[in-house]
Amino acid sequence: MDGLGDIQGTGKNKHSLMHNLYKTGIARLHQDITIVGAGLTAASRRVVVQALPECHILASELDSWQVVRFCTLVGPSILIVDEESLLQLKCEQVPAAEYLSTVQVLLLCRKCNEASYKSALLAGCSGALALDSPSENLRKAVKTIGEGDLWYPRSVLSALARRSILSRSILRKKLTARETEILRLVGMNQKNQAIADQLFISRDTVRWHLRTLYSKIGVNNRLEAHQYALKHYGDFYEAESSREDSPSEPVLL
Structure with a gap:
């Protein structure tokens, strides 16, 4: 196998291992x-080695920091993990999202579902x-990710986009009662001090809202x-205008 092959290291040798990776490994990574x-896992490893003989398999003893360090040293890289290793990352001190944001990552799943x-x-x-995907698909996935794109079914990305747009729309409409009051008064051209006086709050509180x-x-x-x-409270303003224009009832003495 061209490259680093199976990289091992345990215990106190881990720190010297990273030093040796830097000295001897990078020069041999020409891609x-x-x-x-x-x-x-053994199953994932067999699939990866068969489809990607140029892949450099790191020893399972290496922790997340050392893996990230290695990927940083070798430059642009794609890290292949499986569900077991991803679960292990989530249990370590370094959050998985922080770990995975450092490099591009492809996840191998036993079965891909939602x-x-x-x-x-x-x-x-x-x-x-999916772990049982044809070798050609694994190579295509690596090539696609290497070009800066995502490797997910279009339906999954479309559903994600729809949920994101919907949640953003819902969030925008969820004003508190106080925020709604202030927004309506803004629509009536009320200044901050006037709004504060009407609602019995400070002007700084109005600005915060x-x-x-x-x-x-x-x-x-x-x-x-x-x-x-x-645009959104037209009915409210019409009702306010009608109430102001209507003649006041006579006051009985």
């Missing part, structure tokens, strides 16, 4: 992108592939908030 396997895709996405993996509701409704300034209020 633009290095493929690395870490913490793989749960496994979701787990891979939340962990920051660039792709997920404004910053929060700007973020929720997706506007950047008071003018945009005013336009948003007019």
Whole structure:
């Protein structure tokens, strides 16, 4: 096997191992992108070695920090892990998302389903592939990820995008009762001090609520908030206008 092959190291030898990787390993990695396997089960390892003989399999004794360190030393790399090694990463001191954000990661799953895709996405993996997929698919996945794209079914990414848009829309509409009051008054061209006086709160509190509701409704300034209020609370303003225009009832003495 060209490259580092099966890299071993345990106990006190781990630190010297990383030093030796730097001295002897990098010079032998001549590809633009290095493929690395870490913490793989025997089954996953067989699949990877068969499909990607150029992959460098790291010993299971190496912890997440050492794997990340190795990938950093060799430059652009794609790290292949399986569900067992991903679960182990989540149990270590270094959070899996932080670990996986350092390199591009492909997750091998025993069976790919919605749960496994979701787990891979939340962990920051660039792709997920079933362990029994043809060798050609594994090579295609590595090539796609190496080009900066994701390797997930289109339906999974579409569903993720729809949920993201929907949740953002719902979040924007979930104003508190106080934020709704302030936004309606902004739509009536009320200044901060006038709003504070009407609601019996401080002007600083009004400003704090404004910053929060700007973020929720997706506007950047008071003018945009005013336009948003007019668009969404038109019925409220019409009712207020009708109430003000109606003649006052005579007061009985």
